[in-house]
Amino acid sequence: MAMTLDLFDPQTPEPWLEREADGVFVLRRFASARAKDLLDSIAEIAGQASFRQMVTPGGHRMSAAMTCAGPLGWVTDRAGYRYQRQDPQTGRTWPTMPDGFIQLAENAAEEAGFSGFVPDACLINRYQPGAKMGLHQDRDEQDFAWPIVSVSLGLPIVFQMGGRRRSDKPRRILLEHGDVLVWGGPARLNYHGVLTLKAGDHPLTGPYRYNLTFRRAGE
Numbered sequence: 627m628a629m630t631l632d633l634f635d636p637q638t639p640e641p642w643l644e645r646e647a648d649g650v651f652v653l654r655r656f657a658s659a660r661a662k663d664l665l666d667s668i669a670e671i672a673g674q675a676s677f678r679q680m681v682t683p684g685g686h687r688m689s690a691a692m693t694c695a696g697p698l699g700w701v702t703d704r705a706g707y708r709y710q711r712q713d714p715q716t717g718r719t720w721p722t723m724p725d726g727f728i729q730l731a732e733n734a735a736e737e738a739g740f741s742g743f744v745p746d747a748c749l750i751n752r753y754q755p756g757a758k759m760g761l762h763q764d765r766d767e768q769d770f771a772w773p774i775v776s777v778s779l780g781l782p783i784v785f786q787m788g789g790r791r792r793s794d795k796p797r798r799i800l801l802e803h804g805d806v807l808v809w810g811g812p813a814r815l816n817y818h819g820v821l822t823l824k825a826g827d828h829p830l831t832g833p834y835r836y837n838l839t840f841r842r843a844g845e
């Protein structure tokens with residue numbers, strides 16, 4: 627069967643841009659056409675650095691399973707949150723960030739007005755039904771002038787976009803397969819999280835939702 631690129635195929639919709647706030651954009655379906663490749667890469671990375679549920683400094687096991695790719699990886703344990711070059715599970719460096727990841731992150735950041743974004747860390751979150759991520763800030767990176775680019779794959783989830791303070795009432799945004807969030811500027815340190823993943827069966831990811839977050843963590 628000949629492979630053709632059909633612009634009217636609902637599996638490969640044309641992306642569209644939604645501005646949520648100053649410095650915050652959702653590039654709807656921006657990663658749809660590349661989703662299969664991204665998922666193949668995730669499986670390859672997980673073969674070298676397996677998904678694990680890390681422990682917070684407070685001693686709670688996170689409900690999302692995580693792994694990383696790139697020169698730096700984000701970890702948490704009883705000692706704290708940090709970026710480091712070694713996977714604590716193996717003592718080896720994290721798997722290489724695939725070129726397709728870097729390209730996607732750079733392209734998405736450019737669309738949202740952040741040119742020259744070169745990630746040095748990709749945190750991969752895997753949510754199973756019941757998993758969530760409470761409101762938090764991402765502030766372990768060195769330079770908050772760089773945005774964070776997040777890619778949603780698989781089952782949909784409700785994202786909570788909070789404000790500067792934890793007490794600011796969050797807005798709810800549904801993130802679906804292929805959506806890319808670019809988050810920078812004055813909103814970079816805003817609180818955010820996701821509600822509990824509901825059970826489902828996605829044609830490409832089965833019971834899971836994956837989230838890739840691309841960061842510039844070092845200098």
Ligand code: MD3
Pocket residue numbers: 749751759763764774776807809813814815816817818819820837839
């Ligand atoms: C807003 N991940 O990995 S992605 C995280 O769906 C994280 O897995 C969530 O929060 C997830 O830290 C949300 C969207 C996102 C990522 C980073 C941000 C939003 C952000 C950093 C600052 C502000």
Ligand code: FE
Pocket residue numbers: 762763764818
């Ligand atoms: Fe975060």
